[in-house]
Amino acid sequence: xxxxxxxxxxxxxxxxxxxxxxxxxxxxxxxxxxxxxxxxxxxxxxxxxxxxxxxxxxxxxxxxxxxxxxxxxxxxxxxxxxxxxxxxxxxxxxxxxxxxxxxxxxxxxxxxxxxxxxxxxxxxxxxxxxxxxxxxxxxxxxxxxxxxxxxxxxxxxxxxxxxxxxxxxxxxxxxxxxxxxxxxxxxxxxxxxxxxxxxxxxxxxxxxxxxxxxxxxxxxxxxxxxxxxxxxxxxxxxxxxxxxxxxxxxxxxxxxxxxxxxxxxxxxxxxxxxxxxxxxxxxxxxxxxxxxxxxxxxxxxxxxxxxxxxxxxxxxxxxxxxxxxxxxxxxxxxxxxxxxxxxxxxxxxxxxxxxxxxxxxxxxxxxxxxxxxxxxxxxxxxxxxxxxxxxxxxxxxxxxxxxxxxxxxxxxxxxxxxxxxxxxxxxxxxxxxxxxxxxxxxxxxxxxxxxxxxxxxxxxxxxxxxxxxxxxxxxxxxxxxxxxxxxxxxxxxxx
Numbered sequence: 379x380x381x382x383x384x385x386x387x388x389x390x391x392x393x394x395x396x397x398x399x400x401x402x403x404x405x406x407x408x409x410x411x412x413x414x415x416x417x418x419x420x421x422x423x424x425x426x427x428x429x430x431x432x433x434x435x436x437x438x439x440x441x442x443x444x445x446x447x448x449x450x451x452x453x454x455x456x457x458x459x460x461x462x463x464x465x466x467x468x469x470x471x472x473x474x475x476x477x478x479x480x481x482x483x484x485x486x487x488x489x490x491x492x493x494x495x496x497x498x499x500x501x502x503x504x505x506x507x508x509x510x511x512x513x514x515x516x517x518x519x520x521x522x523x524x525x526x527x528x529x530x531x532x533x534x535x536x537x538x539x540x541x542x543x544x545x546x547x548x549x550x551x552x553x554x555x556x557x558x559x560x561x562x563x564x565x566x567x568x569x570x571x572x573x574x575x576x577x578x579x580x581x582x583x584x585x586x587x588x589x590x591x592x593x594x595x596x597x598x599x600x601x602x603x604x605x606x607x608x609x610x611x612x613x614x615x616x617x618x619x620x621x622x623x624x625x626x627x628x629x630x631x632x633x634x635x636x637x638x639x640x641x642x643x644x645x646x647x648x649x650x651x652x653x654x655x656x657x658x659x660x661x662x663x664x665x666x667x668x669x670x671x672x673x674x675x676x677x678x679x680x681x682x683x684x685x686x687x688x689x690x691x692x693x694x695x696x697x698x699x700x701x702x703x704x705x706x707x708x709x710x711x712x713x714x715x716x717x718x719x720x721x722x723x724x725x726x727x728x729x730x731x732x733x734x735x736x737x738x739x740x741x742x743x744x745x746x747x748x749x750x751x752x753x754x755x756x757x758x759x760x761x762x763x764x765x766x767x768x769x770x771x772x773x774x775x776x777x778x779x780x781x782x783x784x785x786x787x788x789x790x791x792x793x794x795x796x797x798x799x800x801x802x803x804x805x806x807x808x809x810x811x812x813x814x815x816x817x818x819x820x821x822x823x824x825x826x827x828x829x830x831x832x833x834x835x836x837x838x839x840x841x842x843x844x845x846x847x848x849x850x851x852x853x854x855x856x857x858x859x860x861x862x863x864x865x866x867x868x869x870x871x872x873x
Contacts, residue, residue: 407436478496478500478506478507481506481507481508481509481694482496482497482507484509485507485509485694485825488694488800488825488826489507489694489825490800491719491721492716492719492800492801492825494715494719495712495715495716495719495801495823496696496825498711498712498715499696499698499708499712499823502706502708502711503698503699503700503704503708505660505696505697505698505699505708506660506696507694507695507696507825508655508656508657508659508660508694508695508696509656509692509693509694510655510656510687510688510689510692511653511654511655511656511657511689511691511692511693511694511695511824512653512654512655512689512690512691512693513651513652513653513654513657513691513693513695513822513824513826513829514651514652514653515649515651515804515829515832515833515836516625516627516629516649516650516651516652517648517649517836518629518635518636518637518646518647518648518649519549519629519635519636519637519638519646519648520636520637520638521650522625522627522629522635522648522650522652523549523635523636525625525652526617526625527552527553527556529617529619529623529625529652530553530556530557530560530617530619531556532619533560533565533619533620534565534620535565535566535620535621535682536565536566536567536568536618536619536620536621536682536683537557537560537565537566537567537568537617537618537619538568538616538617538618538619538662538665538666538669539557539568539569539570539616539617539618539631540569540570540571540596540612540614540615540616540617540665540668541570541571541572541575541576541614541615541616541630541631542572542575542576542611542612542613542614542615542630542806543572543575543576543577543630543631543632544569544571544572544576544577544578544630544631544632545576545577545578545630545631545632545633545634546577546578546579546582547632547633547639547641548633548639549631549632549633549636549639550578550582550631550632550633553631554582554585554586554589554591557569557586557589557591558585558586558589558590558591561589561590561591562589562590567590567591567592568591568592568593568594568665568669568673569586569591569592569593569594570593570594570595570596570612570665570668570669570672571593571594571595571596572595572596572597572611572612572613573595573596573597573598573599574597574599574611575611575612575613575630576595578593592673594669594672594673595672596611596612596668596672596818597610597611597612610701610702610816610817610818611816611817611818612668612817612818613806613807613813613817613818613819614626614664614699614806614818614819614820615627615628615629615630615631615650615806615820616661616664616665616820618658618661618662618665620685621658621659621662621682621683621684621685621687622654622658622685622687623652623653623654623658624652624653624654624657624658624661624662625650625651625652625653626650626651626653626661626697626804626805626806626820626821626822627648627649627650627651627793627804627805627806627822628648628649628650628791628792628793628794628804628805628806629648629649629650629791634646635648635791642788644758644788644789645787645788645789646788646789646791647785647787647788647789647790647791647792647840648791648792649727649792649793649794649804649833649836650804651804651822651824653695653822654687654689655687655689655691655693655695656687656695657695657696657697657822658687659684660696660697661697661820662683662684663679664697664699664820666679666683668818693824693825693826693828693829694824694825694826695822695823695824695825696822696823696825697820697821697822697823698712698805698820698821698822698823699818699819699820699821700807700814700818700819701817701818701819702815702816702817702818703818707814707815709805709807709813709814709819709821710734710736710737710814712803712821712823713737713795713803713809714736714737714740716795716797716801716803716823717737717740717741717744717751717797718740718743718744719797719801720744720749720751720797720798721749721798722749722750722797722798722799723749723750723751723752723797723798724744724749724750724751724752724795724796724797724798725752725754725795725796725797725834725837725838726751726752726753726754726794726795726809727753727754727755727790727792727793727794727795727837727840728753728754728755728792728793728808728809728810729755729756729759729789729790729791729792729793729808730759730761730764730768730808730809730810730812730813731753731755731768731771731808731809731810732764732767732768732771732809732810732811732812733771733809733810733811734811734814737809738771738774738775741753741775741778741780742774742775742778742780745775745778745779745780746778746779750781751779751780751781752780752781752782752783752837752841753775753780753781753782753783754782754783754785754790754837754840754841754844755768755782755783755784755785755790756784756785756789756790756791757784757785757786757790757844757845758785758786758788758789759789760789763866764810764866766862766863766866767863767866767867767869769863770860770863770864770866770867771867772847772852773849773852773853776847776849776852777849781846782846782847783841783844783845783846783847784844784845784847785840785843785844786843786844786845787843787844790840792804793805793806793807793808793809793821794833794836794837796830796833796834796837797830798830799827799830799831799834800825800826800827800830801823801824801825801830802823802824802826802829802830802833803821803822803823803824804821804822804824804833805819805820805821805822806819806820806821807819807820807821
């Protein structure tokens with residue numbers, strides 16, 4: 379190399395700025411992570427969303443992926459959980475399958491055209507149809523919490539509690555006192571709290587432990603500021619007392635979920651169920667396999683936890699559950715099946731509406747077929763980004779004939795569906811991709827005219843506090859607002 383060539387090489391290297399080096403390195407890193415994402419065979423929409431994020435914001439996109447989107451921890455964690463769950467449920471499931479086939483034959487007229495849904499859940503997740511049940515609809519924390527506290531007071535053998543949010547406050551302190559008192563009476567008390575969603579101090583947990591209450595976190599977080607565990611949350615809300623009474627729905631254990639505590643500046647609207655009878659057995663099985671996983675315990679599915687109970691009603695119930703350890707998004711499939719089966723109406727309440735293509739198209743198909751499809755969503759949301767993404771879906775639904783309402787009285791947090799005065803769903807699962815794929819969720823499906831009519835009335839009462847979206851007005855909104863919503867929608871598969 380002559381002197382002239384050497385001079386130009388040195389000059390060129392000097393001209394390269396650190397910004398250029400960082401940019402090239404960032405895109406090289408993004409390309410490497412892109413190969414990893416593509417190889418995971420996620421849905422095309424989710425893959426493209428992550429790829430867009432990687433190359434629009436190279437370093438930030440890589441960080442977001444490894445904080446919120448990576449799968450290697452899930453595979454490592456849930457391989458062990460799946461093995462243990464399968465062993466625990468094997469004998470239990472065989473009995474349930476046989477029982478459900480007999481129930482379908484006996485109650486075919488009640489189930490009607492929802493028989494395919496019942497069978498799908500039986501084949502997909504071995505979810506039984508139980509007939510010996512008494513179900514009570516609970517509106518808001520004002521109705522749920524007194525019922526739960528009464529059940530806890532009456533416990534004789536065991537109390538099992540599983541919550542996404544278990545938050546210190548007046549309610550949590552009352553529950554803590556009851557749990558400790560019951561434990562000292564000889565009642566077995568077990569609590570699973572999600573380590574991401576819950577806010578329990580060391581002092582609170584120490585008092586529980588000293589009182590004989592066994593409390594364990596789901597998916598423990600050691601360094602919250604650096605946690606990548608925003609995904610794979612235990613979003614379920616379950617209480618089981620003596621294997622005889624259970625609670626399931628959308629209401630967490632926190633003062634904010636009751637409008638009587640003075641905690642809220644915004645009215646909180648939510649829904650829960652109290653169940654007595656055989657459906658509680660499925661809630662119990664879900665809790666026990668989770669307990670064995672979280673506590674590294676080996677509790678057996680024995681008669682002590684599954685007593686024979688008789689109630690005065692014969693309401694048909696299936697408890698459907700799914701999570702990151704499921705082969706398929708069972709709860710999403712149950713939603714889609716119920717929407718597709720509706721003949722007259724389908725009324726849906728959800729606080730977060732980020733549908734996948736299956737749910738979106740099924741809703742449009744139902745409306746285009748003449749079914750009265752109504753969707754009630756929050757007018758005020760606790761997530762501006764998620765709410766903006768949700769709004770990007772409204773126009774195509776409105777154009778298909780779906781009626782969409784914005785709840786104005788406060789924050790709408792209920793997760794419910796009711797169809798044709800025969801089917802009701804109440805649970806923890808939002809109608810969004812996160813609940814379908816990333817969270818552990820549980821819903822109760824009730825095939826019963828009485829409960830459906832109660833839930834329908836509740837939905838229509840909520841519409842009195844809601845404002846229906848007019849298609850013409852929606853189309854005439856600011857272009858910048860629409861553009862912002864469309865931008866947020868690009869990331870909806872990973873919200």
